[in-house]
Amino acid sequence: MGRYSLSKKHILTNSSVLDSVFSVGKKLTHSACSLYYLKQDSIEDLRVAFSVGKKTHKLAVNRNKIKRLMREAFRLNIPEFNLGAHDLVFVFFSKDVPAYNEIEDSIKSLLLSLSKTIKS
RNA sequence: UUUUUGAAUCGCCUUGUCGCUAUUCAUAGAGGAAAGUCCGAACACCAAAGUACGACACAAUGGCUAACGGCCAUCAGCCGAAAGGUUAGGAAAAGUGCAACAGAAAGUAUGUACAGAUAAUGCUGUAGUGAAAUCAGGUAAACUCUGUGUGGUGAAAUGCCAUGUAAACCAGCUCUUGAGAAUUGUACGUUCAAUGUUGGAGGGUGGGCAGCUAGAGUAUAUAGGCAACUAUAUAUCAAGAUAAAUGACAAGGGCUCCGUUAGGAGUACAGAAUUCGGCUUAUAGAUUCACUUAAAAG
RNA sequence: GGGUCAUUAACUCAGUUGGUUCAGAGUGCUACCUUGACAGGGUAGAAGUCACUGGUUCGAAUCCAGUAUGACCCA
Numbered sequence: 001m002g003r004y005s006l007s008k009k010h011i012l013t014n015s016s017v018l019d020s021v022f023s024v025g026k027k028l029t030h031s032a033c034s035l036y037y038l039k040q041d042s043i044e045d046l047r048v049a050f051s052v053g054k055k056t057h058k059l060a061v062n063r064n065k066i067k068r069l070m071r072e073a074f075r076l077n078i079p080e081f082n083l084g085a086h087d088l089v090f091v092f093f094s095k096d097v098p099a100y101n102e103i104e105d106s107i108k109s110l111l112l113s114l115s116k117t118i119k120s
Numbered sequence: 121u122u123u124u125u126g127a128a129u130c131g132c133c134u135u136g137u138c139g140c141u142a143u144u145c146a147u148a149g150a151g152g153a154a155a156g157u158c159c160g161a162a163c164a165c166c167a168a169a170g171u172a173c174g175a176c177a178c179a180a181u182g183g184c185u186a187a188c189g190g191c192c193a194u195c196a197g198c199c200g201a202a203a204g205g206u207u208a209g210g211a212a213a214a215g216u217g218c219a220a221c222a223g224a225a226a227g228u229a230u231g232u233a234c235a236g237a238u239a240a241u242g243c244u245g246u247a248g249u250g251a252a253a254u255c256a257g258g259u260a261a262a263c264u265c266u267g268u269g270u271g272g273u274g275a276a277a278u279g280c281c282a283u284g285u286a287a288a289c290c291a292g293c294u295c296u297u298g299a300g301a302a303u304u305g306u307a308c309g310u311u312c313a314a315u316g317u318u319g320g321a322g323g324g325u326g327g328g329c330a331g332c333u334a335g336a337g338u339a340u341a342u343a344g345g346c347a348a349c350u351a352u353a354u355a356u357c358a359a360g361a362u363a364a365a366u367g368a369c370a371a372g373g374g375c376u377c378c379g380u381u382a383g384g385a386g387u388a389c390a391g392a393a394u395u396c397g398g399c400u401u402a403u404a405g406a407u408u409c410a411c412u413u414a415a416a417a418g
Numbered sequence: 419g420g421g422u423c424a425u426u427a428a429c430u431c432a433g434u435u436g437g438u439u440c441a442g443a444g445u446g447c448u449a450c451c452u453u454g455a456c457a458g459g460g461u462a463g464a465a466g467u468c469a470c471u472g473g474u475u476c477g478a479a480u481c482c483a484g485u486a487u488g489a490c491c492c493a
Contacts, residue, residue, distance in 0.1 A: 004138060013363055015326090049363070060155095061391055065367090068140095072368050075139065100368065 006075040012047040012087055021087050028110055028117075032094035032102065033070075035110045038087045046083055048074060052092045062097050073104040081115045 012018060025038035040047075050070045052063045070090055090107070 005140090007140075008365090011363080015363070018363075051363085059390070061389095064391065068367050072139080076368085 004075055004079065006048075006071065006078075010045060010047055012049040012089070017087060018049060018089065021089050025087070025089075028113055030106045030109045030113075032092060032096075032098060033106045033110060034091045034093065035114065036089040036091070037114060040085050040087055046086045046088060048087075049089045050074075050092075051089065056093060056095050057097070066092050066097065066103075069098070069100055069103045070107065073100070073107045077104070077108055077111060081111050083111075083115060083118065 012021075021036050021038045025036045028035045028037070048071075050067045052066045054063070057063050057066065070092065074090070090110075
């Protein structure tokens with residue numbers, strides 16, 4: 001496994017866990033993205049999920065594209081932040097189809113503020 | 121040559137770095153519509169999957185096909201100058217219904233005026249209203265009739281393994297006089313029915329494997345056929361995910377548009393979900409072939 | 419993945435099955451009357467491509483086919 005890898009183990013798939021993250025977990029927002037997060041003691045690594053609403057983006061092509069961009073940005077930037085075991089959910093809610101730079105900016109700043117809040 | 125008409129094809133390419141999914145560990149990895157879910161099948165299941173009625177679909181003639189509501193050819197109607205396009209094109213002499221306004225009258229019809237003919241009436245022709253007016257009238261995309269077809273449910277089907285709980289609780293029904301149930305609109309039939317069955321409220325799981333990708337497959341050639349299509353031979357074939365992979369960045373080259381150049385902008389519609397055959401809808405741009413001659417230019 | 423419906427005035431709904439007879443009701447809007455003025459009341463008026471595109475028909479909001487948007491059901 002390389003330094004920048006992000007394989008299927010780290011994708012959050014269980015629906016009940018997702019529900020709990022949305023209801024119990026806390027929320028951060030930056031420009032076009034929101035981040036829900038919840039600390040988990042039972043697991044060792046962090047797990048992520050990405051979401052784009054069907055209301056804002058009707059075409060499946062655009063939804064897939066945005067999710068892939070978000071995952072790419074997360075994959076390249078996560079090694080700089082040393083987070084513990086957490087469940088993260090990124091939600092995209094803007095109505096435009098963004099470029100890669102904008103997504104990377106917002107995800108970077110979200111991760112930065114998350115690490116600050118965890119340390120403090 | 122432009123325009124017009126028809127048929128068919130393509131659906132940007134290459135390299136590098138970092139990733140994702142599958143497995144043979146080195147390869148492969150999204151379409152012509154993957155879409156809509158409008159039809160037809162394959163495949164699977166149902167303690168009888170049976171019979172009748174109902175309901176629904178289709179409709180010129182002949183052919184193709186696994187099948188079809190699809191496709192091909194021919195005839196007829198309509199549109200077009202032509203090439204060609206288009207049509208839910210069975211039956212009104214089985215029955216029922218419907219037709220505003222106008223008009224004498226819109227079917228238990230046949231009135232009036234004029235003309236013709238006749239012994240006379242009936243009769244024949246013309247007139248006005250209207251979409252339709254005497255013709256065994258129109259309307260079936262009104263009911264209906266005729267012919268043909270359809271059992272129902274859909275990979276969340278179905279089979280196996282693992283994990284885990286509750287053989288608990290409440291209510292109803294029934295031991296042959298038949299409650300209730302058996303994935304179907306109704307009836308009949310058939311089958312099950314006390315370690316029974318139905319409903320309620322509640323508890324647990326919500327993982328894995330198979331189904332799952334080589335098939336009515338694709339391409340080329342030859343033969344048959346007007347064609348759809350069929351037969352034979354040869355070659356060829358690596359997506360298989362499941363909160364759902366097929367991406368990001370960089371460089372170079374195509375193509376289109378703008379611009380005198382430098383250069384700039386754009387590169388559609390759109391993302392597999394069991395698999396096929398069609399139909400319908402969306403689609404930048406490019407290419408090939410055939411056909412017509414009305415118009416414009418030479 | 420599979421299925422069922424809806425779309426009519428600015429808003430909420432009738433009418434659609436069964437074709438032609440004025441596309442209607444309430445709320446809101448505009449003008450006038452009533453009042454010293456407002457509210458309320460009364461009178462009158464405007465506002466519609468019947469979601470869109472085609473077809474059948476003499477004639478379509480209504481029948482048929484396709485498209486778009488929205489809602490719901492199955493687990």
